[in-house]
Amino acid sequence: MKRGGLTIGFAMLVAALAGSVLIWFIGKSPLAVYGLLLQRTWGTPYGIGEVLFRATPLILTGLSVMVAFKVGLFNIGAQGQLAAGSFITALCGAALPASLPGPIAVAVCVLAGMLAGAALAGLAGILKIRYGAHEVINTIMLNFIVSAVILWIGNAHVFVKYTLHTRVISDNATLSHLGFTGSEANTSLLLALGLAAAVAYFFNRTRRGFEWRAVGHNPRAAQNGGVQLAGVVIGAMVMSGALAGAVGANYVLGSKHYYERGIGGDVGFMGIAVALLGRNHPAGIVLAALLLGTLQYGGLAVSEQVPKEIFQILQAVIILTVACASAYRGHLFKGKPAAVSVKVSQDTGGERDAAEREHG
């Protein structure tokens, strides 16, 4: 964790330098722009709220990617899973009777969205187990299918005429704002933090979490330890999809109050970066989401000074630097040596251990 913080600190420094060059190139003062960015994000309640609003979905998709990583799977379908989840959340919210108590209405909508994401990712898991198709292919193809199906069903049946969005959800299903002088930050942030804590507890304390982590580190030893790999793969995909599916709570229940095509932008794919920056740990993921949320809103907040694209470049530079630093140390997400392990004779266990310690 300490080393992870160091890496990210280094990455931020690299990104800051790269950004300085770009800003200077435009003819502005880097220090002034950075100062303004900080002042307009973390310096005002409204700025903080906007950062939190952007961090909330990143926490959820980061957790989604992390859960799959933990068992050695790469779920790059968070984008489709959050689209399906948001769509279902919105339909649910619009269909619920207005007399239903608020908390129940919200719970039903969120759970429906999580179920939709879970079903989609679970399907990718089943395809892997049943037919051996790689989850990267399965999840990315399902992204396309979901996107097309939502557009088709939406246009044919549920979108408001001449628009690409659903009807507005009933009032009892909306989430209240967190204050922050009119910013869009809403109580789904608490849901995201709660889920982060739950995921941490699951992996660190429960028997199943113990087994899942073992599968991620060494599936053959886990199998020998009585863990059924098929169940873990499908279970982890379901959990991963459910987390991505909860994103609808932020955008649909907390902000827009309807599903709109393209909702959430690329927050599903950014989940991969969040998991990477967060060192595949829930607390790290929350911090990484706040960092990226700051850059995202910060870019907007200073856009009258410099183009906001500069801050997209900064995000990418941070992610690239961390990826390179991790790979350079021989780690990729799981702390396993990424370098081809030298096949040493069976009878030199000690020396092999020494070599492993060197890489570890």
Add this chain to the structure above:
Amino acid sequence: MGDQPALELRNISKTYGAVAANREVSLRVEHRSIHAVVGENGAGKSTLMKIAYGHARADAGEVWIKGERIARHSVSQAIARGVGMVHQHFMLVGTLTVAENVVLGQEPRRAGLLDLARAASEIRTLSQKFGLDVDPDARVEDLSVGQQQRVEILKVLWRGCDVVILDEPTAVLTPAEARDLFTVLRGLVQDGMTVVLITHKLDEVLAIATRVTVMRRGERVAEYEAEGLTAEQIVHAMVGRPVQQYVDKQPTSLGKPMLEVRELRVTGARGLPALRGIDLVVRAGEILGIAGVEGNGQTELVEAIVGLRDVDRGTVSIRGKPITGQPVAHRYSVGLAHVPEDRHDRALVLDYSIQDNSILGQQRDFVGSFDVLDRDRVRQHADRLIREFDIRPPDPRHLVSGMSGGNQQKLVVARELSRRALSVLICAQPTRGVDIGAIEAIHRRMIEARDRGLAVLLLSAELGELRSLSDRLAVLYKGQIVATLGQEQLLAEDALDNIGAMMTGAWNPGAGPKDAPQ
């Protein structure tokens, strides 16, 4: 050259991370000698030889070859100066012929084209000269392991090397093949060459070496002339204390059948039949050993019993209850325990702590309410195993990846013996890559397990281990049990040779040892 040594290492030091693999090691290998470098696993002998061969670079120290100091050492430097190495894991391309493998990387050409005919005739001459009997035109994948090793030696000789380093050359050989190898090595030395032999098998050292260097914990602790040397002296130097190599065992009374395997047929990794009708029974209070050259169905037999591999036909039962087709966890719950053949592959999660590994496979027994692991009990359990098996370091939170092979294996054995309702213990290669001290402890535990009424199935590549521990020994060859030996046959003078012959299919048990073909 005069009296310059063929190979000399001066004050070699090498560290991997925090571990000193070599500390100020010096070694003089004289011309025309067979110099054995012995030591426990992790003593640093392989590292030292890698440095000599230019495969690894020393942090400090000098490498001299034939009186010349090599400043920037590399493998090509070593070969250019006549130092070659035969690795334990062969580096051969199975689909190519012997001749093609030998010349690979230095192909002889004629008019820009590959001149394999010349290579083949050169190789034929070499192999006749040194008694390395292999057909240059044979495909390597069709050769036995012993023949493949000859190809590796030919590779070194063909490149003109006269100093040959061999890393654990007999690990994969049967006793007869090992003797043939020794004949070849003696021939090489008579022809003016020098042999460096890395090994931990003392009988080999005594049989062939002219000089012996003993390493322990990265240091050179002793050096002897081989003449008049005893195994006890070497072991004492290797371990630093006197060691009883094999445990005494008393006869026990046999109980009920605990593990029964009937008509077991299993398909192997490449879709070929791996087990072709195995029948075996292990009773309470006995150790049934399984001998066989690796790849004759041992792995599949264990995986079928444990439930890691599907069975085509046949049944497996524990205490009379069939478990065929049941999940792995169920088999453990009815009394099975399993020490896997490769602890890094199947037994341990290297990134887990000692305590987490100590419950792997028993995690369901350590949960409190809501499926949450009871950390206190896990910790107590780990503490107990550490205490009872003297596992080091004695810190339950220490990562397993930072432990020595012997301590890792002790942890695995401790864990498996700590299972509830234990009745059948399967041990595959329980002492592979483990130092002598740990071997002693593991053997003692296995005997104890047998004495308290467990049925033990032992699979091992070490014939000495099988012979000293087994009450009965079955020989596995091409997926079938070709012979079963009782105590009397096991204790016979020529037992090892007979078993070795059976392992290679050279001896039809119906015909008797004297009528053995070939």
